[in-house]
Amino acid sequence: MEELIPLGYEAPDFSSRDQNGKNVILSTLIGKNILLSFHPLAWTSVCQAQVNTIDTHMRLFDKLNTIPFALSVDSYASKKAWSDALGIKKLQFLSDFWPHGSIARQYGVFREQDGISSRANILLNEKHEVIFTKIYGLEETPDLREIIFVLKDYTRTEIPNIEIEIQRCMKDALGRTVCIKDSRAKGIDATN
Known part of the structure; x- marks a missing residue:
């Protein structure tokens, strides 16, 4: 794996198609905070939870002037089929398929030994400077609270506690979205 992009660096520009065939160019989004949420592969359960x-918290990202993207080395066609199967309409899935893993390489999250990206969140401010980075274990679902709290502090946006109750969401066998509220979002120790 290459070295993770350091905090304070200007994010490398890239162009990629989303699951609907729309070309996304990072440099055209100056003025918006950007969450680059890398996942290893589509069609896996941990990536699905991520x-x-x-996607469940898109309204909260809107309030925080932030556009999240889900990136992996999967092809555009695979991203399209997967987002359709999950019923995701708002979150944009970006394909880092060709040149294989080029975006992940630019940000230092490509795993040469596997040919996939690490599971990672990289947060850019409105000038597209790196303000948060974290690599997670491949079997670990990223803690979205970290991103929300960084953005809340960075943007100085007032968000009622009720709105920052982060939920972990999955599709069940019937295709319904099932979410579990994370009580730790309010600082409650769930172990008591």
């Missing part, structure tokens, strides 16, 4: 959780 993208469903982000």
